[in-house]
Amino acid sequence: MSDSPNKTNHEGAQPDVGETQAQETQQDALTALKEGAAAASIEKAAKEEELAPKEETGSVALQEALKTTFLIVKVLMVALLAVFFASGFFIVDPQQVAVVFHLGKVRDSEPLKPGFHWAFPYPIDEVVRIPTGQTLTVTSSVGWHRTSPEEEALGEEPLLGDTLVPGVDGYTLTADENILHVRAHIKYRIEDPIENTFRFVNSERALVNIIDNAVVFAASRFTADDAKYGQPTAFKETIRNRIKEKARDVGLGISIEPSDIEVKIPIDVRPAFEAVIAAEQERFKLINEANAYREEIIRRAEGEAQAVLNTGLVASNQTVLEASADAQYFKDQLPFFRSDSELFKKRLITETAMNIFTNAQDKFFIAEREDGKPRELRVLLNREPVTPKTPQQQQQGQ
Numbered sequence: 001m002s003d004s005p006n007k008t009n010h011e012g013a014q015p016d017v018g019e020t021q022a023q024e025t026q027q028d029a030l031t032a033l034k035e036g037a038a039a040a041s042i043e044k045a046a047k048e049e050e051l052a053p054k055e056e057t058g059s060v061a062l063q064e065a066l067k068t069t070f071l072i073v074k075v076l077m078v079a080l081l082a083v084f085f086a087s088g089f090f091i092v093d094p095q096q097v098a099v100v101f102h103l104g105k106v107r108d109s110e111p112l113k114p115g116f117h118w119a120f121p122y123p124i125d126e127v128v129r130i131p132t133g134q135t136l137t138v139t140s141s142v143g144w145h146r147t148s149p150e151e152e153a154l155g156e157e158p159l160l161g162d163t164l165v166p167g168v169d170g171y172t173l174t175a176d177e178n179i180l181h182v183r184a185h186i187k188y189r190i191e192d193p194i195e196n197t198f199r200f201v202n203s204e205r206a207l208v209n210i211i212d213n214a215v216v217f218a219a220s221r222f223t224a225d226d227a228k229y230g231q232p233t234a235f236k237e238t239i240r241n242r243i244k245e246k247a248r249d250v251g252l253g254i255s256i257e258p259s260d261i262e263v264k265i266p267i268d269v270r271p272a273f274e275a276v277i278a279a280e281q282e283r284f285k286l287i288n289e290a291n292a293y294r295e296e297i298i299r300r301a302e303g304e305a306q307a308v309l310n311t312g313l314v315a316s317n318q319t320v321l322e323a324s325a326d327a328q329y330f331k332d333q334l335p336f337f338r339s340d341s342e343l344f345k346k347r348l349i350t351e352t353a354m355n356i357f358t359n360a361q362d363k364f365f366i367a368e369r370e371d372g373k374p375r376e377l378r379v380l381l382n383r384e385p386v387t388p389k390t391p392q393q394q395q396q397g398q
Contacts, residue, residue, distance in 0.1 A: 002342070014025060040330060046232065048133075083120075083305060084121060086124070087121045088114075088118045088119050088120055088121050089118050090117055090118070090119065090127055091114065091115070091116055091117075091350065092112055092113065092114045092115060092129065093115060093129075093132065094114045094116060095114075095131060095132060095133030095134045096114065096127075096129050096131055096132060096133070097112060097113060097114075097130050097131060097132050097193050098112040098117065098127055098128065098129050098130070099111050099112070099113035099127075099128045099130065099193065099197070099198075100112065100117075100119045100125055100126070100127055100128075101127075102119075102120070102125050102128040103124065103125075103333070106194075107119070107125070110366065111130070111193050111194065111320075123265055125393050128197065130190065130193040130196070130197050131190065131191055132190050132191075133189075134188070134189075135187050135188070135189055135257055136187070136188055136189070136204075137185055137186065137187050137188075137203055138185075138186055138188070138208055138211065139183065139184070139185050139186075139205050139208075140183065140184045140186070140208055140211035140212050140215055141170055141173075141183050141213040142170050142185040142215060142216070143167045143172040143180065143182035143183065143215050143216070143219065143345070144170045144181050144182065144267065145164070145170060145171070145179055145181050145264075145266075146165075146168050146169050146170075146263075157267060160191045161286070164179070164266070172216055172219035172220075172221050173219060173220065174213060174220070174222060174223055174224045174227060175219075175220060175221055175222055175223050176223040176224060176225075178223070178224035178269075179224070179266055179269075180219055180224050180228065180263060180264070181262075181263070181264040181265075181266065182215050182218075182227075182261070182262065182263055182264075183261070183262045184211050184214075184215055184239060184259065184260075184261045184262075185259055185260040185261070185262075186207070186211055186243060186256065186259045187256070187257040187258065187259045188207070188255060188256050188257060188275045189254060189255050189257060190253060190254055191253055191254060192251075192253030192254075193253070194253075194256060195253035196250050196251070196252060196253035196329075199251055199252075199253070200252070203252060203253075206250065206252065207247065207252060207254070210243055210246040210250070210252075211239075211243055212245055213242070214238075214239045214240075214242035214243045214246065215239060215247060217239075217242050218235055218238040218239045218242060219240075220236050221238065222234075224236070224265070225276070227263055227282055228263050228264075228265060228273070229277055229280075233264065235263065236261045239261055240256060240261075243256055244256050292337075
């Protein structure tokens with residue numbers, strides 16, 4: 001018990017030798033570490049001093065490369081931008097107009113006319129060109145029989161059977177319940193491009209439907225004979241007027257030009273129609289000949305009547321003139337008659353006898369009988385005609 005305190009006090013007064021050595025060892029290690037670190041720092045600094053020129057040279061080259069790259073990128077961007085905007089230029093042909101859609105909406109209130117124009121490239125703007133100046137053609141074959149391009153080119157008709165096949169052979173029913181084949185080649189021009197292009201999904205198909213309607217409509221109002229032979233012009237004009245009316249009603253924006261409309265009689269009944277037409281032609285021929293003969297007779301009768309009228313008018317004028325002359329003569333002789341009527345009568349008888357004797361071929365003088373009785377005078381009528389002398393007899397007589 002008494003030994004422990006003494007030992008503790010002894011240790012606190014004089015440290016142990018091992019502990020002192022350990023502390024010294026630690027200090028030596030720390031010093032060595034500091035010296036190593038200093039040496040490493042000096043070596044690093046020396047290396048950095050050696051590498052500094054090389055790193056500076058690489059940085060400069062890198063900067064130059066980046067500058068060149070950025071310049072090239074800028075040039076490419078400007079070129080691409082120029083190409084982008086330049087691609088917006090477009091030309092509208094003389095027989096076209098154009099409508100520009102900007103983000104799906106019509107950009108201009110009026111269609112663009114022929115010439116150079118600009119719009120943002122697609123898909124910002126979209127340019128739709130619409131033909132206007134040229135004449136377009138659509139064909140309606142709803143009432144036409146089946147045919148092939150080869151037959152059309154050669155102008156030949158197909159070999160049809162005794163009946164028409166529904167869905168294959170088109171036809172129309174006429175007002176007299178006959179059948180006709182009708183095909184319409186309608187020519188038109190676009191007058192309102194916006195209405196024609198954007199009012200309908202397919203304006204050409206809409207026009208074909210209108211033509212089909214017009215063909216059926218016209219056929220139902222004409223007989224087969226009138227549509228083909230009697231009134232073909234009126235039949236075709238009815239089709240054109242119906243097309244114009246319907247196109248205007250639906251706002252198709254077109255004008256109809258003179259077009260070609262074909263009308264054909266079905267092959268199996270064509271001989272009957274041709275026989276009827278031949279009979280009609282013969283009938284018209286005979287009627288025309290009869291009318292011509294009648295006109296000739298009428299003209300001849302009118303000519304003869306006019307001649308008679310002219311002759312009568314001349315005779316009337318002559319009679320009037322003669323009567324006027326006689327009246328003037330009697331008027332002039334009236335004073336002589338009043339002064340001595342007996343002398344006037346004798347003078348008048350004498351003048352008349354002189355005129356008679358002058359114009360008479362044969363003259364006979366019959367004296368009065370002494371006893372005052374009348375003489376019996378016999379005249380032979382119908383005497384032998386005098387035969388005219390021949391030139392030889394006349395020469396011999398001379």
